[in-house]
Amino acid sequence: MKKITAVLLTLVMAVSLMACSGNTQTSETESSHSQSGQAEATSAPENQKNNSEAEGDTAQTNAAAGDTETEENKILVAFFSATNTTQGVAEQMADGLGADLYEIVPEEPYTDADLDYNDDNSRSTMEMNDPTVRPAISGSVENMEQYDLVFLGYPIWWGEAPRIVSTFMESYDFSGKTIIPFCTSGGSGIGSSAENLADLTDGAEWIPGQRLDGGSSQDEIMEWVNSLGLDVTGE
Numbered sequence: 001m002k003k004i005t006a007v008l009l010t011l012v013m014a015v016s017l018m019a020c021s022g023n024t025q026t027s028e029t030e031s032s033h034s035q036s037g038q039a040e041a042t043s044a045p046e047n048q049k050n051n052s053e054a055e056g057d058t059a060q061t062n063a064a065a066g067d068t069e070t071e072e073n074k075i076l077v078a079f080f081s082a083t084n085t086t087q088g089v090a091e092q093m094a095d096g097l098g099a100d101l102y103e104i105v106p107e108e109p110y111t112d113a114d115l116d117y118n119d120d121n122s123r124s125t126m127e128m129n130d131p132t133v134r135p136a137i138s139g140s141v142e143n144m145e146q147y148d149l150v151f152l153g154y155p156i157w158w159g160e161a162p163r164i165v166s167t168f169m170e171s172y173d174f175s176g177k178t179i180i181p182f183c184t185s186g187g188s189g190i191g192s193s194a195e196n197l198a199d200l201t202d203g204a205e206w207i208p209g210q211r212l213d214g215g216s217s218q219d220e221i222m223e224w225v226n227s228l229g230l231d232v233t234g235e
């Protein structure tokens, strides 16, 4: 019995020793692979590729950091104003927002006679009686793609936005942008004017707009802007 136990013990020890020596070989092999890998890495062009891949990663990280910086919303305040009331509001808004300002300028300026809403045959009356009219705009927005938010100001004419604002809406691709309309008027609210303009755009998000008094202070204007809960600071 003792003999059998001794033989078994010897066998177990022999197997254990073989296993240990196998492990050592494996780790040596791994270590030598890793060493030769390092050696190759410092000498072969492939390593430069690796380095450049590493640099690529860094560049990607930087690009990602850059993206974070450019995630700020870029804002445009665009407006049409025949008698400068909407212009005053738009200018204060753009100043308060640190936004770019763009005036929708008619190729053919509106005269006082054109703006006579008591005259059935005045230019403005005729334009507003025909929803398909598109008065031409002089000039254009430079690089509209850069803007995320577009504040859009106009006077109310016969309960609507002047047709030249329709020309503006149809002149650019507003998809992916947020549009915030505002108006001035003799008393009428913004009504359905913005919804009619929204029908002329595809893929834009329209925020419900607001009539602002022509005599609004910058604080009053910015109070409304800030009440919208939009990221207008980029922070």
Ligand SMILES: Cc1cc2nc3c(=O)[nH]c(=O)nc-3n(C[C@H](O)[C@H](O)[C@H](O)COP(=O)(O)O)c2cc1C
Residues within 6 Å of the ligand: 080, 081, 082, 083, 084, 085, 086, 087, 115, 116, 117, 124, 125, 154, 155, 156, 157, 158, 159, 160, 184, 185, 186, 187, 188, 189, 214
């Ligand atoms: C042709 C025309 C139509 C107008 N229609 C309206 C109207 O329907 N409701 C209203 O409250 N004001 C109306 N107004 C007044 C203007 O909306 C108001 O004076 C506006 O503040 C002018 O803005 P602006 O100076 O930027 O052009 C009209 C003015 C014009 C010239």
